[in-house]
Amino acid sequence: MGFYIVQVLTGLSSAAALFLVASGLSIIFGVTRVVNLAHGSFYMLGAYIAYSLIDLFGRGGLGFWGGIVLAAVAVGMIGAIVEVLILRRVYQAPELFQLVATFGVILVIQDIALLVWGAEDLVGHRAPGLTGAVDIMGTPLPAYDLALIAISPVVLAGLWLLFNRTRWGTLVRAATQDREMVGALGVNQAWLFTGTFFLGSMLAGLGGAVQLPKGGADLLMDFNVIAAAFVVVVVGGMGSIFGAFLAAVLIAELNAFGILVFPEITLVLMFLVMAVVLIFRPWGLLGSPEAPGQKGQQGPPEQPLRPAPVRVQMAGVAVVGFLALLPVVAGPFALVLTVDILIFALFAVSLHFIMGPGGMVSFGHAAYFGGGAYGAALLIHYANSNMESAMALGPVLAAVLALVFGWFCVRLSGVYLAMLTLAFAQVAWSVVFQWNDVTGGDDGLLYIVKSAWADTAQSWVPFYLLTAVLCLSAMLFLRRVLFSPFGYAMRACRDSELRSHAIGINVLEQRWLAFTLSGVAAGVAGSLYVFSKGSAFPDYMSIPLSFDALIMVLLGGVKTLLGPIVGAVTFTWIQDEISRFEYWRFFLGLAIILLVIAFPQGIAGFGRRYLGPWFGIRAEEAQ
């Protein structure tokens, strides 16, 4: 009996940090509509800064708790600075563009933390007076867990008072419901947003700081917590603090007991919970449907698709010619880099296909890239398949995943859809990660050899040419589809669902097949990738790879067809150049932030505006 009570209490105590982080994320998204990927970094900073402050102040009661509170305030200020210096410049950019900037912030903070606190994991200080254990019917429970359990309700009550008893809090609630209306009423939005970022980041910092005695501080905390925080926010319902609390408790308890029954399930459990909740309650447990006009469509409306003018076609032919001649002039390193660029360009184009014209944002597109990769790798390992047939059949696994996941995802829209794709991708990832007997788990599947004619040992040229032909054909095919009735119908469903229904379009079916087609194209890229690398790892399905694709599409410009290609080339090339430095993440993050501020419509959007006229792209009339 005591054991079970302790298990419940352990669950409650681990819900604390989760709730603090998630509530901050929820508040920031609710008011500013920014999907703040850097929220996990604020959590990590909270832990590190608290560590240093407690060292500085001494480990007495005042030093410990004072250190924690000051760390939270410091992180809040860092959040406010990020908002003022970076995000404020890009609020007018298309929806979700801001998340690219926050991704840059993640990278910068990672390397700053590495520089300041080192690569070693830090063991947290014990809380003075709470170092022992409490005996609960014969089972010990760390005393500090009781403090953690108390923190969530206190913060929840504080937030409730803030939001219901202060003018500022009322404004935050109003902005969460209808941002435009609050703006129309003459509220200074700039300071509302900055204040929101301060509060949200402070909560993340507090979350990181209070878990210090239990979990310490390490450099992987940011990515580890961000997925969980998103799940909690989505399960609870966007913008609902009480929902976040409920979801944090639900997920922490399920984890506390799930680990007893089926330890392997803990990696996916929360994602399964999210998938189930979203299928039955598409707006989370306590959330409400997004109000119309809140979709956040910023900037000018998208232009009609026009076929490429002659000069653009000529430029395309020139690029193909350049790629064809590259093996003559370039060495093997350049060819290997170009293979990567081509593969990621196809991956980004496949994501853009559903995200831009399809209006369905996927945060988990790596599932299908990895699906194609593992499809091919498994065929090589278990079916004695050769390279050609593995490459052709590998994407079938991606297609199956996209058909199954897509069937659920296309029923949702906006951020909820994005989160469900993330959840499914994480489920796929953990299956690959944990099914050692079949997938090799973390060790991956090695020795994926190319056919003799394309073998690395002799030369990269044949494989490079194969990649170029396949990737270019696939990209041209997707482009062609966008100009076909299918592509038009997909755009119709995005532009006006109401009108689409009223002219007989089966919106769900149209979206479902578009989602699947995009998944297959990502799978083709993935199956090429395993042969280029000679192995398949769970990383190919992981969240960071999904984010990479997202960054490529948004950085290039989601409203142009060339955007994903430009984004993939830029991102892959910069990453390759910079990764030779010691603190390359810092510089990559900085480069991303600068690109975001310089090109708020994406690089290709910028190019279209200034180079377009010369290429014969006619300027469309503005509204």
Add this chain to the structure above:
Amino acid sequence: MTLVVDGLFKAFGGVQAVNNVSFRLDAGELLALIGPNGAGKTTCFNMLNGQLRPDAGSIRFFDNELAGVAPRKIWRLGVGRTFQITATFGSMTVRENVQMALMSYHRRLFALLPRAAALYVDEAMALLDRVGMADQADRPCSVLAYGDLKRVELAVALANEPRLLLMDEPTAGMAPKERVELMALTADIVAERKIAVLFTEHDMDVVFGHAGRILVLNRGQLIAEGNPAEVRENDQVREVYLGAELGHA
């Protein structure tokens, strides 16, 4: 008879929004559905177009039952729609909006290779010509004036050669002169193609100027039905409208 509505009921919570509504509509007829705010017009309309399922009653459209059928299937049976707030595809040109409806009508939505912009051009242009929008066919829909957008919607609604048109507040948000033009255009098209039209409307000039027959709803019930002259003289209708507007129409 194009449309036979019989004993339609719909309640939300405790409110009986539509209470035993029955009427008929014949080809070539322009039937107006009017009533004060909250009378149940929109509820009634949304049951006909498939957005709401009636609690009871039947909606016969020729040989088909429409009650509870999905909007896209209702469209396939030959029912066109325009919306109170126009719903068009903003990232497409005027012609492409009509072509989109034609591609759906000809069941080409899953074709992956043909160039959509080259399909059904003549048919689309003929429809745009009919509503007076041919000269703006290449403009993006997102830059049109509101009155022009309403005409595009009408062309889109005609793409499936409908036998019934459902128009929700067809002239809402338009200038007075545009209103008259749009309704005159609608009346012409209805006459030449023998389409039945059911429309809701707030503007009494439009209603009494163009409707062949008028249904008056109040608190979910049909309180009057007849030609404009009969409805204008109806005491109950005068009472509902406080005698103000109708007397001077």
